[in-house]
Amino acid sequence: MQQIIYFFQKFRYFLFFLFLEFIALTFIFNNLNFHKSKLVNSTNTLTGGLFETLNNSANYFDLKSKNLSLSEENTRLRNLLAKKSTNSTIEDSVITDTTSYNQKYAYTNAKVINNNYTKAFNFLTINKGANQNISKEMAVINSKGIVGITEHVGNKYTRVQSILNKKSKINARLKNTGYFGTLSWNGENYKNVQLSDIPRQAPLNIGDTIETGGKSTIFPEGVLIGAVTNVGEKNTINNTIEVTLFNDMSNLNYVNVIKNFDKIEIQQIENNIDE
Amino acid sequence: MNKTINLIFIFISLLLLQVFVLNNINFLNTINPYLYIAFVFIYPLKENRFPFLFFNFLLGLCIDSFSDSGGIHAFSTLFIAYFRVSFVKIFFKKIPADFSFFNLKSEPFGKVFNYVVTLTVIHHFIYFCFANFSFQNLSMVFLNTLYTTIFTVILYFIGTTIFNKSQ
Numbered sequence: 001m002q003q004i005i006y007f008f009q010k011f012r013y014f015l016f017f018l019f020l021e022f023i024a025l026t027f028i029f030n031n032l033n034f035h036k037s038k039l040v041n042s043t044n045t046l047t048g049g050l051f052e053t054l055n056n057s058a059n060y061f062d063l064k065s066k067n068l069s070l071s072e073e074n075t076r077l078r079n080l081l082a083k084k085s086t087n088s089t090i091e092d093s094v095i096t097d098t099t100s101y102n103q104k105y106a107y108t109n110a111k112v113i114n115n116n117y118t119k120a121f122n123f124l125t126i127n128k129g130a131n132q133n134i135s136k137e138m139a140v141i142n143s144k145g146i147v148g149i150t151e152h153v154g155n156k157y158t159r160v161q162s163i164l165n166k167k168s169k170i171n172a173r174l175k176n177t178g179y180f181g182t183l184s185w186n187g188e189n190y191k192n193v194q195l196s197d198i199p200r201q202a203p204l205n206i207g208d209t210i211e212t213g214g215k216s217t218i219f220p221e222g223v224l225i226g227a228v229t230n231v232g233e234k235n236t237i238n239n240t241i242e243v244t245l246f247n248d249m250s251n252l253n254y255v256n257v258i259k260n261f262d263k264i265e266i267q268q269i270e271n272n273i274d275e
Numbered sequence: 276m277n278k279t280i281n282l283i284f285i286f287i288s289l290l291l292l293q294v295f296v297l298n299n300i301n302f303l304n305t306i307n308p309y310l311y312i313a314f315v316f317i318y319p320l321k322e323n324r325f326p327f328l329f330f331n332f333l334l335g336l337c338i339d340s341f342s343d344s345g346g347i348h349a350f351s352t353l354f355i356a357y358f359r360v361s362f363v364k365i366f367f368k369k370i371p372a373d374f375s376f377f378n379l380k381s382e383p384f385g386k387v388f389n390y391v392v393t394l395t396v397i398h399h400f401i402y403f404c405f406a407n408f409s410f411q412n413l414s415m416v417f418l419n420t421l422y423t424t425i426f427t428v429i430l431y432f433i434g435t436t437i438f439n440k441s442q
Contacts, residue, residue: 013324017357020332024346024353027336028405031345042343051341054295116343118305120407123343159343166409187412190304250301 043154051113073143106259112252120187122162139258145224145247173213180213217263294341308426320374331356351401366390
């Protein structure tokens, strides 16, 4: 017994050190796990609140560029609307407005209050949370392209797993031909992501547009991602293509969070097939 | 008592400086100095090491929660905090009886420089290993460690000269 007490007394600092290091390791591994990051993150009131206060004061410095991107997005959407109305008037004399009861997606506006893009596992914090009906695994996009997927939801703030995260895997396709693959990031340059598993017979040109494919329950079909910049050698196993993002991930302001109303139904059907 | 308040003040100011200023520098797109480890050097050597270890762990954890890195900062900061005593013994040839009179300001610059650089390299290396978390891009880990260490050490010595002059 005395031996044990003597042992604890002699190694008390070392045991305390090991104990705290063990706690830190638990946090590290939980953070790498998509569903388990609970305690240490930037969505709690203190960290999120501080980030928001700072962001509010830093907000005035880039109003010009923000206005420009808003006006560009408005122009793009007006062009889309103009196309829509001409199409629907030609088709039939009776137009059924299906948008009011067959809505598939809902968009929520949010603001990025904390942005990382220099590490291998990057996260963003946005200023909307469970109070605004945000839940996990919702798509986050902005006017130029995709940003990430919501991951941990607090009451007022949400942590978003950026596409610049080595764990991020997103279904993406070539816009002109429709061949699809998996979009991931190798952790090197924040301007480029990698598209892999594209079939070999797919014709690839530098400058081809990459957009989201409709095969995930998170992202809507056809959200822009980037343009092909480097095709690489044809005979590798996963046939990886270098894609430059349209989005400047180092400069994000306002984003949209997308809720998919059909998600639960799709997942139920897919689970039934497995059984 | 006065010293405790002083340490708490240093703790909070280093935390806020790191999170809101230094984490946003992104020099050459990737390099951020981690000046908050100055807390390890500033904290006085005492007989009871529990508060020292605990506060360094807490500082790391606070920085982790702001920068969404899990517990990487906590792990690496606690590591150098625990091994600080051994490095003080190696570099300054001190025995435990000298610890209560030990002060970095009264030591020669060369020894202090070696001591600071060694602890900084260890901290940054552990940090970047965990931040990378794979065996790919190992060259990036070494390069990041090197550049960030240079940046942190320069900032630390600029900071100490400024604060020592003003007192």
